[in-house]
Amino acid sequence: MHLAQFFAAHRNVIHVRLTEVRGSSPRDAGAEMFVAIDAAYETIGGGQLEYMAIDKARALLRNGSDTERMDVPLGPEIGQCCGGRVVLTLERMSETDRNQAVAADTRQRADLPSVFILGAGHVGRALAALFQHLPVRCILIDSRAEELSMCHADVEKRQSVMAEADIRHAPARSAFIVLTHDHALDFLLTSEALDRGDAAYVGLIGSATKRTKFARFHKDHSSRSGSAGLTCPIGASASRNKRPEVIAALVVAEVMTALTAPAHSFALAEN
Template sequence: MSLASFLAADKRIVQVRLIRVRGSSPREAGAQMFVSADGTIGTIGGGQLEYMATDHARAMLRSGLHSDKMDVPLGSEIGQCCGGRVEISLQRMTSADRATALAEREASDRQSPCVYILGAGHVGRALARQFQHLPVRCSIIDSRGDELALVDAAVEARLSAMAEADIRRAPKGSAFIVLTHDHALDFLLTSEALERGDAAYVGLIGSATKRAKFERYHRASEARSDTRGLVCPIGATGSPDKRPEVIAAFVVAEVMDVLTTRCAHDVIAETTR
């Protein structure tokens, strides 16, 4: 369920937000969740901390209390072993609060990194199913309408006869996963993604042999881009399991590791300016 649907379903909701974190905690300051009498959306870290906050929020709904705070040590006394301490604000939401929360979510979504899956075959569709649950803007692109029609994930399915143009228009810091139905097209799109010079991740499905062939193609085409940043094979773990869902799990972990590390570096750089 989306945040908009959750907020529209009940007029009595408490916004629960971590406002201060000292020491180790399962979530960072600013993490939030929304609590109604019979549901929640979002998380402040799970476990006993979240149970206590949810219980407190529902007690507020029953009593009519509009705002409150909690100061919780994350130690053995509540059954958690983080060892830090968090302060939580709890606020009954007004119409203005709901509008603000939705605007913040939309802004956050717009700032999420873009992931482009270039090829809507079995592995591409398996990737889309997993990326739909993650904080990214995912698009799956193919020139074959019949394959795109099989995409069942809540991501953008884009029919495109020239995916290289989509790559050129992508935002800075995007991730590109190339796994089309044609090796020549794979090589063209991989070169296009590398040529940008600002991609967070460029991955090409295939073996070490395919990478060697791509390197020869790249040199022959006199491309200026460096291939050292290319990931091929993708999701390389040595696992013999080639089921699309398994391959997708390894690739998603690989891509998210790069994207979240890059995001953390950007945040640190911004705060130290």
């Protein structure tokens, strides 16, 4: 669900913002959530702090008040052990407030990093099922319409017979996970992703033997990049457990680690 959909379903909403943070807290200043009488969107960190904020927001909705300020110590008195202190601002939202929040949400979504899953088989669909819940733009690509139709995740599904073109036109710092139904196609697409030179992550499903074979292929077919930046096998810790969901969970951890790494770390890795 996007914020616009939340507002469409809930017209009377309190905007909860974490405006000050001193010491340790579950989220940094600027974290926000939107609270309706029977639903909430986003999070300020969970736990007792969030429970108190939601309870206060719903009290505002019931009694007709417009604003509230909460100064909360994150210690034993509220059952949390962060040790810091936070200030929360709660405000009833006007139509203008909602429009501005939707515009900000739209801009934020446009800036999300892109994750391209190249192959809509069992592991590809398991990956999509996890990435749909993360702050990324996930694109699942396959030439086979029937495989794409089996994916029910809330991600972009793209039928493409030339996935290499999708790779070439991807935004900078995208992540590419290659797991098609064809080893030759795997090699072609992985080589294309590495040749970009700006990918945050390039992963190829398969064994150490497959990696060795790919390295030879890439050396023979590309003069623009090496294969040192390739992750293969992907989700290496899943080597004893081949279930798609287990592999997907470990690969998602790899990709999100790469996407959230500082930009200078990526530059050093490329050099």
